Amino acid sequence: MGRERIDAAFARAKSENRAALVTYMMAGDPSLEESFKALCALRDNGADIIELGAPFTDPMADGPAIQRAGLRALANGTKLTDVLALAARFRKDDQTTPLILMGYANPIHSMGYEAFAKAAAEAGIDGTIIVDLPPEEDAGLREIYGRLGLSVIRLATPTTDEARAAKVADGASGFIYFVAVTGVTGAGSADPAAIAGKVAMVRRVSGLPVCVGFGVKNGAQAAEMAKIADGVVVGSAFVEKAQDAHETGKFETAAPAMGHLAGELRRALAGVAKG
Amino acid sequence: MDLRNTWDQWPDANGRFGEFGGRYVAETLMPLILDLEREYRAAKQDPAFKAEMDDLWTHYVGRPSPLYFAERLTEHFGGAKIYFKRDELNHTGAHKINNCLGQVLLARRMGKKRIIAETGAGQHGVATATICARFGLECVVFMGETDVERQKPNVFRMRLLGAKIVPVSSGTGTLKDAMNEALRDWVTNVDDTFYCIGTAAGPHPYPEMVRDFQSVIGREARAQILEREGRLPDAVMACIGGGSNAIGLFHPFIEDEGVRLIGVEAAGHGIETGEHAAALNGGKPGILHGNRTYLLQTDDGQIIDAHSISAGLDYPGIGPEHAFLRDAGRAEYLSCTDQEALDAFQLCTRLEGIIPALEPSHAIARVGEVAKELGKDGLLILNMCGRGDKDVFSVAKALGVDV
Numbered sequence: 001m002g003r004e005r006i007d008a009a010f011a012r013a014k015s016e017n018r019a020a021l022v023t024y025m026m027a028g029d030p031s032l033e034e035s036f037k038a039l040c041a042l043r044d045n046g047a048d049i050i051e052l053g054a055p056f057t058d059p060m061a062d063g064p065a066i067q068r069a070g071l072r073a074l075a076n077g078t079k080l081t082d083v084l085a086l087a088a089r090f091r092k093d094d095q096t097t098p099l100i101l102m103g104y105a106n107p108i109h110s111m112g113y114e115a116f117a118k119a120a121a122e123a124g125i126d127g128t129i130i131v132d133l134p135p136e137e138d139a140g141l142r143e144i145y146g147r148l149g150l151s152v153i154r155l156a157t158p159t160t161d162e163a164r165a166a167k168v169a170d171g172a173s174g175f176i177y178f179v180a181v182t183g184v185t186g187a188g189s190a191d192p193a194a195i196a197g198k199v200a201m202v203r204r205v206s207g208l209p210v211c212v213g214f215g216v217k218n219g220a221q222a223a224e225m226a227k228i229a230d231g232v233v234v235g236s237a238f239v240e241k242a243q244d245a246h247e248t249g250k251f252e253t254a255a256p257a258m259g260h261l262a263g264e265l266r267r268a269l270a271g272v273a274k275g
Numbered sequence: 276m277d278l279r280n281t282w283d284q285w286p287d288a289n290g291r292f293g294e295f296g297g298r299y300v301a302e303t304l305m306p307l308i309l310d311l312e313r314e315y316r317a318a319k320q321d322p323a324f325k326a327e328m329d330d331l332w333t334h335y336v337g338r339p340s341p342l343y344f345a346e347r348l349t350e351h352f353g354g355a356k357i358y359f360k361r362d363e364l365n366h367t368g369a370h371k372i373n374n375c376l377g378q379v380l381l382a383r384r385m386g387k388k389r390i391i392a393e394t395g396a397g398q399h400g401v402a403t404a405t406i407c408a409r410f411g412l413e414c415v416v417f418m419g420e421t422d423v424e425r426q427k428p429n430v431f432r433m434r435l436l437g438a439k440i441v442p443v444s445s446g447t448g449t450l451k452d453a454m455n456e457a458l459r460d461w462v463t464n465v466d467d468t469f470y471c472i473g474t475a476a477g478p479h480p481y482p483e484m485v486r487d488f489q490s491v492i493g494r495e496a497r498a499q500i501l502e503r504e505g506r507l508p509d510a511v512m513a514c515i516g517g518g519s520n521a522i523g524l525f526h527p528f529i530e531d532e533g534v535r536l537i538g539v540e541a542a543g544h545g546i547e548t549g550e551h552a553a554a555l556n557g558g559k560p561g562i563l564h565g566n567r568t569y570l571l572q573t574d575d576g577q578i579i580d581a582h583s584i585s586a587g588l589d590y591p592g593i594g595p596e597h598a599f600l601r602d603a604g605r606a607e608y609l610s611c612t613d614q615e616a617l618d619a620f621q622l623c624t625r626l627e628g629i630i631p632a633l634e635p636s637h638a639i640a641r642v643g644e645v646a647k648e649l650g651k652d653g654l655l656i657l658n659m660c661g662r663g664d665k666d667v668f669s670v671a672k673a674l675g676v677d678v
Contacts, residue, residue: 156302
C-alpha cells in the first residue's frame, strides 16, 4: 500500500473539507502493550495518520518531552524490530490508517537499509520521516523505497527557501512535514500568519499536502494552524500523556488519555472549513 | 581510483571521505551548513583572513610551538629519536585554540554575534571562551552535568572569561549529550548563532574546516624536523578522541608515503570490558552528530557511552577522516588503557619535566613500542597536544593521593 494509503487519507480529509489530523506517539512508552492500545485509541478518536516514533539514544532535534519518552522506551528494551512488530500487529486489523515511522538514521543504518525497508513494508509501514537524513544523504534508501512503494517524507522549515524546497520535494511523496518553528519538538508555538507564506510556497513547489507541526498542543492551536495547512501534526502533547501514565504508574491510563486528546483535536479541525 | 596518490583530495564535494563523513543533519540546519561551507570557501581564498589568523597565532597563541627532542625518554626506551611537538605551550594549554581562533574569525566575518560550543574536559570550552572574550562575543558553552562536576577548575575559568555554562542533564550528561544540546540550541537560534565544534567531526564542512585550522601543527612540525634532522620522520603519533590534534599533525604528512601515521585511542578499562572510548578498535560504522563514522553502539544501533579517564577522549565517535584513513590503510590506530595512560603521565613528568595532559599520555604510553620497532636510526614526532595542569586532581585521585 504505502504511499497510496497516505494519499487516500488526505483525500478523505479533503472530501470532508477539513485538515488531516496527524498524531505522533513513541513506540514502547509506557510499554509496547499500551502503545498498541494507544494506536487503536488514536485511530478510534479520529487520527487520520499516525507517526510512530522509534526511540534513539541521541535525538538531536527533539525537546525534553520526546527525549524522555525515547529514553523510557529504550529502558523498556524497545528495539527497532519491536516497533515494526507493533506496526504489524496494528496493520492486521486496520488497512486504512497510514503509519509513518519517525526516528533517526542510526538504528535504521545499523539494521541495513534494504533489510529495514523490506521489514517496514511487510509490517504495513507506509513511509518514514528520518530526521537526520536530508535529501543529500537518503539516495540509497530512496531507491529501495521506490521499489517497495514506501514514501520518503521530508521536512521543510522556516529556513527553507524556494530552491531548498525544490530539493526537499525531489523524491518525496505522501506529504511534506513543515516544522513551524526553528527549534526542537515541543518548543514554543508558531504564529500561523508568520508561516502561511512559506507553507503555501512549499505546497506549490512540492505539489504535495503540507502538514504543520512543532508547538501545536491543543484544539485551539490546531484549529488556527488548520487554516493554512493540509494537515496538523501534534506530538509532544501525546507523549506527555504517556509520561503522566508512567509517572503515576497507571500505564493503562495512557491510551484513553491520548484518545481523548485526539478526539478534542479532531473536533477542533472539523470546525475549520477549508477554502 | 588509485587512493595512494589522492590522500589530499578529500573530502569530496558532498563532504565525504570515501564512505565516511557527509551531512546528516535535521533540515533546519541544512541551509546553515551549506551557507557555512560557502563562507568558509571564500575565507580560505582571502589573504586578509589568513593574515589576521597568522598574526594572532604568532602574538596571541604563541605559534610556532617548539619541536623538542625528548632526550631522556628516547634513552629510556632505547629506540628511535622521539620529538615532542609542544602544542601544550599554546595559550590556554592545548591545541584546541588553533581551531577556535579560525572558527571565531570566520563567525565574525559572517556577522554572527553569539558563539556556542560543546565541551567535555573543558579545554575546547576554555579556548572558545578565551577567543570570545578577546573579540567581545557572547559565548555559551554546553557541558554534560557529569563533566561540570569533574572539571570544576575549567568551569570556573570559562565563567571568569565571561562565558555562560549550560550544564546538560539529558541523556547521560557527558560530551555526546553536550553536543546534542548544542545542536538543539543551533536549530533554535539559526539567525545569530555560530556553532564552534571542537573536534574534526560533525556535518560537512566541520571535519575539513577543523582539520585545516589544526593542520598548522603538522605544517610546522614538518618544516621543523626537516631543519633539525634534514629528513622526514618515520612516524608521527597522536592521541585520538574526536581526532582533531591527530588529523592536524597527520594531514601535512599524508602524501609522504614513508611517514607512518599512528593514532592512539582510549581503551578505558580495556576494550574487552566494553568500557572504553575506542571507536575504531571497538566500534562499527554508523551515523551520529552529522556524520557517518565509526561509533560505539549496540547491535540495535543505539549509542553506547564512552569511558576514559581522560574527559577529552570520552566520546563514542571519531572524526570521519580517521575512519577513512584507517579503512584505506593509510593510518594505524592503537589503543591504551586508563592505567597505561596514568603510568605514561608519570613517566613523562619524571623524565622530561613536562606534565602532559592525560590525553597525550595515551600516545606516550605507546611511543616506546613504536620507537623500539623503528630502531635507533628511527625518528618520530609525538604531538604533546595539552598540558596536564588540569588533570593533577584526577590523577591524584586515581593514585589514591589526597591533595
